[in-house]
Amino acid sequence: MSELNAAVAAAALGSEERFRELLRSVVEVARAIFAAKASSILLLDEEAHELVFEAVVGEGEESLLGQRFPAGTGVAGWVLATRTPLVIEDVARDPRFAKDVAEGTGYVPQGLMAVPLLHDERALGVLEVLDRQSHFTLQEMELLGLFASQAAIALDLLQRAREAEAALAGDGDLAVVARVATVLGELDEDRRPDSQQLLEALEKVLRRK
Amino acid sequence: MTELPAWSLPADAVGRIALATDWPAEVTREWAWGDSTGKGVRVCIIDSGVDGSHRLVGGIESAVAVSKDEDGAAFVAEDLDGDVCGHGTACAGIVRSLAPEAEIHSVRVLGPGFTGGGNILLFGLRYAIEQGFDVVNLSLSTTKKDYASVLHELADSAYFQRTVLVASAHNMPVESYPWRFSSVISVGSHEEADPTVLYYNPSPPVEFFAKGVDVEVAWLGGETLSASGNSFATPHVTALCALIRSKHPELTPFQLKSVLHLTSSNVGGTR
Numbered sequence: 001m002s003e004l005n006a007a008v009a010a011a012a013l014g015s016e017e018r019f020r021e022l023l024r025s026v027v028e029v030a031r032a033i034f035a036a037k038a039s040s041i042l043l044l045d046e047e048a049h050e051l052v053f054e055a056v057v058g059e060g061e062e063s064l065l066g067q068r069f070p071a072g073t074g075v076a077g078w079v080l081a082t083r084t085p086l087v088i089e090d091v092a093r094d095p096r097f098a099k100d101v102a103e104g105t106g107y108v109p110q111g112l113m114a115v116p117l118l119h120d121e122r123a124l125g126v127l128e129v130l131d132r133q134s135h136f137t138l139q140e141m142e143l144l145g146l147f148a149s150q151a152a153i154a155l156d157l158l159q160r161a162r163e164a165e166a167a168l169a170g171d172g173d174l175a176v177v178a179r180v181a182t183v184l185g186e187l188d189e190d191r192r193p194d195s196q197q198l199l200e201a202l203e204k205v206l207r208r209k
Numbered sequence: 210m211t212e213l214p215a216w217s218l219p220a221d222a223v224g225r226i227a228l229a230t231d232w233p234a235e236v237t238r239e240w241a242w243g244d245s246t247g248k249g250v251r252v253c254i255i256d257s258g259v260d261g262s263h264r265l266v267g268g269i270e271s272a273v274a275v276s277k278d279e280d281g282a283a284f285v286a287e288d289l290d291g292d293v294c295g296h297g298t299a300c301a302g303i304v305r306s307l308a309p310e311a312e313i314h315s316v317r318v319l320g321p322g323f324t325g326g327g328n329i330l331l332f333g334l335r336y337a338i339e340q341g342f343d344v345v346n347l348s349l350s351t352t353k354k355d356y357a358s359v360l361h362e363l364a365d366s367a368y369f370q371r372t373v374l375v376a377s378a379h380n381m382p383v384e385s386y387p388w389r390f391s392s393v394i395s396v397g398s399h400e401e402a403d404p405t406v407l408y409y410n411p412s413p414p415v416e417f418f419a420k421g422v423d424v425e426v427a428w429l430g431g432e433t434l435s436a437s438g439n440s441f442a443t444p445h446v447t448a449l450c451a452l453i454r455s456k457h458p459e460l461t462p463f464q465l466k467s468v469l470h471l472t473s474s475n476v477g478g479t480r
Contacts (some may be wrong), residue, residue, distance in 0.1 A: 049321070072323040078257055078294040081319050082349030082440070083385055084377060086296070089423070090434035094295055118383045121352045136437050138380075138400055138422065145381040 016165065019158035023055040026151045030129055031057050033143065037109065037131035040064065041117070041151055042076055043158075044125050051076055051126065054155070059107040059130070069100060076114055076126045083123055085115040085144065087136050111136075115144050117152040124155045229459065236471040238405075238478060242452035247308025249458070250451040253342035254304070254444075255333050256297030256349065258288055258317035265302035265427035266313070274317040275333045283332035288317050295428040299436060300348055300444040302427030307404060307448035311455070314342060318349075331356055331363070334374075334387075338367045343454050346447040347376040347393075348440035350385035360387045368392040373454070373462045375447045377439040378415040389414050394450070394466055398422055398442040407449065409473035417469060419445035 023041050031039040038058030042051040050068040071077050074096055079086050091097050091112040098108055109130040117125045127148050134140065168178040184195060218226070233240050251270070261269035274288035292298045301313050318333040330351055337345050345367070351360070364387050367374050376388035378397040388395040391413075398421025399408055408418040421442030428434050446469070453468055454460065460468065472478035 070321045072319055072321045073293040075294060075296075078296050078319060081323055082296075083352050083379070083383070084349055084440050085380065085438055086440065087437035088434055089436070093430075093432040093434045094428055095430035095432065096295070115381070118352055118381065121354055123352065136422065138398060141380055141438070148381060 016158065016161045019154060019161055020055065022154040023151065023158060024057065026147065026154055027055045027057045027127070030127065030144075030147050030151075033147075034113075034129050034140070035133040036129045038107070039127070039129045041155065042080075042126045042128070043155060044071055044080060044123065051080065054125065054158070059109070074100065075112065076128065079114045079116050079126050080123050083116050083118060085113070085141060085148075087111075087113045087141065089136070113140070113144055115148040117148055117155055119152040119156045124152055124159065127151050236468055236478065238472045241468050241472050241478075242449065242456055245308075245452040245456040247304075247311030247448070247451040247455045249310075249312075250308070250343045250455045251312045251314060251341075252304055252308070252447060252451050253314045253316055253337045253340070253345045254297050254300050255316045255318055255330075255337055255345060255347050256300055257294035257319040258290065258292040258297045259301040259313065259315035260292045260298040260427070260429065260431075261301075261313075261315075263298055263302065263427045263431055265433065266298060266305055267309075269301065269313045269315055272315040272317070273336070274320065275329045275336070276320060277329070283329055285316075285332070285336050288315060290317075290320070292429060293317070293319055293321075296348065296440065299424075299426035299428060299441065300346055300447075303404075303424065303441065303444035304346065304448045304451065307445065308451040308455070311448070311451040314340070328356070331359055334360070334363055338363060338370070338372050341370065342372055344373045344375060344447050344450045346444050347374060347387065348443045350377065350379055350388055352383060352385045354384070357386045361390055361392075363387075364390045364392040368462050371461060373450050373465055375443055375450060377443045380439055392462070394446060394462075394469065396421075396439060396443040396446045398437070398439050404445055405449070407446065407469065407473045408475050409470045416466075417446055417473070418442065421445075 027039040027041055038060055040056040041054050043054040045052055049071050051071050052068045053064045056064045089111045092108050092110050111131050113129040115127050116123050117127055167174045259269050272288040273285045275283055275285055277283055316333045316337050318329045323329055364374055374393040376393045376395055378388045378395045379385045387393055395416050397415040397418050399418040400422045404420045410416055419442040421439050422437045423435050424441040425433055426436050
């Protein structure tokens with residue numbers, strides 16, 4: 001049922017592309033608000049136990065997008081697993097962090113704010129803001145928390161869209177429903193009443209106990 | 210000797226629960242933890258592991274890691290990997306800076322593949338309570354509602370056996386545990402530089418605010434860096450608890466929390 005709901009929601013709400021744009025706009029605004037050099041959203045791939053750079057703006061934009069690393073270790077892994085935000089000013093001194101980012105991109109940031117993206121009971125990923133111009137205050141942390149709520153909703157929608165697309169592209173009954181929906185959408189007006197009757201009859205049969 | 214009455218207090222049993230009545234007229238910091246080094250107190254850091262060789266940590270007594278076997282069952286084994294993030298080392302260094310002679314024990318609940326969704330945190334906390342540590346530092350939380358009732362029971366059992374749980378409060382508008390439980394001491398951040406400044410919050414659930422901004426902390430590779438967040442405020446309170454318990458080992462978690470309240474900076478307890 002949840003797959004079907006997700007499929008319907010995806011059909012009604014839009015495509016993966018749109019959600020990626022939404023994620024990107026979240027990190028763009030985060031970067032602008034904090035006058036930061038870069039901002040990114042990492043999505044948790046639960047099956048692979050990996051964090052994936054899903055949206056990146058600023059320094060490292062081209063090289064980081066799509067990159068993966070193991071969840072459960074490092075600063076982002078800690079933030080994800082403990083559901084707790086973290087701010088580090090001299091992150092370049094962290095040998096593990098410096099090595100990881102140096103391998104991914106030439107840019108090694110000095111300061112990092114990382115906050116978990118929480119939706120319902122799940123931690124979906126991590127939002128990072130790198131090299132802010134301002135000195136950290138607790139107010140900034142509150143602001144980052146607000147952004148995180150927005151980013152978490154966008155990330156949840158993206159995941160649902162992906163699940164829906166996977167379900168619709170498969171060879172199960174949902175894929176048949178999707179194909180029927182496509183055909184219906186292309187039908188001439190005069191043939192629609194008949195097909196609607198047929199579908200309603202099918203609905204009755206399916207609901208019969 | 211007859212055991213203490215558990216559920217009621219018969220008239221002839223009153224003498225058996227007689228307590229020291231030499232409380233000072235005013236509970237000051239000097240009385241609470243003046244000259245204390247935390248000696249004899251066993252502090253547990255449930256976190257990403259601890260690098261005991263870091264100069265700001267100065268050695269730890271024990272280190273275990275919680276992991277899962279092939280069937281998904283959690284188990285505890287000696288920790289051979291140390292700190293997988295840096296955060297646990299940071300917490301241990303903060304405790305050491307205020308309570309130089311406290312014993313520090315590490316329970317690592319983080320590692321490759323662990324994303325906080327499993328029961329590793331629960332298992333680690335249960336293990337720490339079973340070990341009877343005096344103070345347990347929990348700079349982390351879970352959002353899983355299924356775990357809330359088990360965590361609640363664990364927090365209560367710790368409270369009754371005199372294991373003090375000090376937990377980071379969440380600074381985002383989400384429900385998370387165990388910091389919200391009244392049987393633990395919950396900690397948020399203030400922005401002041403003095404690591405002993407402690408504020409009592411008259412509007413819980415967050416009960417205390419400690420130094421959590423621009424904290425110079427120990428990190429991986431022997432490094433130090435400047436970090437902020439409630440997770441760094443928490444070990445400051447853990448350390449104060451260790452100092453108080455070292456000097457006043459008879460105090461229950463309830464009494465200890467009262468002493469923290471009375472020695473808070475906004476309650477006139479800075480002497």
